[in-house]
Amino acid sequence: MTDAEARDRAAAMLAEAGIVLTPLERDEIEIADFGLGRLEEVGLQIVVYVNTDRVCAKELVLFPQQRCPEHRHPPVGGEPGKEETFRVRRGTVHLQVEGAGDVVLAPGEQYTIPPNTLHSFRAGDEGAIVSEFSTRSRDELDVFTDPQIVR
Amino acid sequence: MTDAEARDRAAAMLAEAGIVLTPLERDEIEIADFGLGRLEEVGLQIVVYVNTDRVCAKELVLFPQQRCPEHRHPPVGGEPGKEETFRVRRGTVHLQVEGAGDVVLAPGEQYTIPPNTLHSFRAGDEGAIVSEFSTRSRDELDVFTDPQIVR
Numbered sequence: 001m002t003d004a005e006a007r008d009r010a011a012a013m014l015a016e017a018g019i020v021l022t023p024l025e026r027d028e029i030e031i032a033d034f035g036l037g038r039l040e041e042v043g044l045q046i047v048v049y050v051n052t053d054r055v056c057a058k059e060l061v062l063f064p065q066q067r068c069p070e071h072r073h074p075p076v077g078g079e080p081g082k083e084e085t086f087r088v089r090r091g092t093v094h095l096q097v098e099g100a101g102d103v104v105l106a107p108g109e110q111y112t113i114p115p116n117t118l119h120s121f122r123a124g125d126e127g128a129i130v131s132e133f134s135t136r137s138r139d140e141l142d143v144f145t146d147p148q149i150v151r
Numbered sequence: 152m153t154d155a156e157a158r159d160r161a162a163a164m165l166a167e168a169g170i171v172l173t174p175l176e177r178d179e180i181e182i183a184d185f186g187l188g189r190l191e192e193v194g195l196q197i198v199v200y201v202n203t204d205r206v207c208a209k210e211l212v213l214f215p216q217q218r219c220p221e222h223r224h225p226p227v228g229g230e231p232g233k234e235e236t237f238r239v240r241r242g243t244v245h246l247q248v249e250g251a252g253d254v255v256l257a258p259g260e261q262y263t264i265p266p267n268t269l270h271s272f273r274a275g276d277e278g279a280i281v282s283e284f285s286t287r288s289r290d291e292l293d294v295f296t297d298p299q300i301v302r
Contacts, residue, residue: 017169018168018169019169019240020240020258020259021259022259022260025259049236049238049261049284050236050238050261050263050284052234052236052263054205054234054286055206055234055236055284055285055286056284057208057236057238057282057284083203083205083206085200085201085203085206085208087200087201087208089170089171107171108171108172108173108176109173110200110201112201112203131208133200133201133206133207133208133284134206135205135206
C-alpha cells in the first residue's frame with residue numbers, strides 16, 4: 001500500500017465516523033511506518049489537530065490488526081515525558097501498558113498513559129479510530145524497544 | 152428547561168454526531184447556566200473526558216444560539232493561564248477573541264485561544280458541538296466580565 005492509498009483509506013474511515021477534516025488536513029494525514037516498510041502490519045495514520053508547547057490533540061487511525069510498536073516518552077529538559085490519553089471512537093483497541101498489562105478499549109472508553117511508561121497498541125479486526133489528548137508531542141524523542149525502528 | 156432535559160438534548164446531539172459516551176459520561180453531562188438561570192440563552196453542556204494536572208479534553212454542546220459569556224483564564228501559581236483550542240465538530244460557532252475580533256468556525260475548523268485572553272462564543276441556528284483541547288481546566292478560577300456570573 002502506498003502512502004497515498006493509506007491516506008485515502010484513513011480519510012474514508014474518518015469520514016464514515018463523521019469526523020470532519022479540512023481539505024488540507026485530509027491531504028496531510030501523516031503515514032507512519034516506523035521505518036519498517038510493513039505499514040499494514042506496523043503503522044499508524046495520524047491527523048494532528050494541534051501541537052503547542054503545552055497541549056497536543058490528534059486523531060489516530062488504525063487499519064484492521066495494525067499495531068503501534070512498544071515505546072515510551074522520556075522526560076525532556078526537566079519536564080516529565082509526554083502524558084497521553086487514548087479515547088477510542090470506533091473499533092476495538094488492545095493496549096498494553098507497562099505495569100498495567102492488557103487493556104481492551106471499546107468506543108467511548110479511554111485510558112491515560114503516564115509519562116515514560118512503555119506501551120503499545122493494536123486495532124481489532126475492524127480497525128479503529130482513537131482520539132489522543134496529550135502534552136506536547138515530540139515524536140523524534142520517543143524511545144522504541146525495537147532498535148530497528150526509526151520515527 | 153430542567154437540567155435533565157438539557158442533558159437529554161445534549162446527549163441526543165452527541166449521538167447524532169456519532170460521538171460515543173459511556174452510560175456514566177452520559178448521566179454526568181455537566182449543565183452550566185453560569186448562575187444566571189437562563190440556560191437556553193446563556194449556558195453550556197459539557198462532557199469532561201480527562202482533566203489531569205497537565206491536559207484537559209472536553210466536548211462542549213451548544214443549543215441553537217446558546218452562548219458562553221465573555222471570560223478569561225488567568226495565570227495560576229506561576230504558570231500561564233489555561234490555553235484552549237476549540238475545534239468545531241458540528242454546526243457553526245461564532246467566537247469573539249480579544250485582539251482578534253470575530254471568528255466564524257465551521258465543522259473541521261479550529262482556533263487556539265492564548266492564556267488570559269478574553270473570549271466568548273455562541274452557536275448558530277443549528278446548535279454546535281465543539282471539542283476543546285487544553286491545559287488543566289480550573290473553571291472556578293475563570294474571570295467573567297459580567298459580575299453576576301457564578302461558575
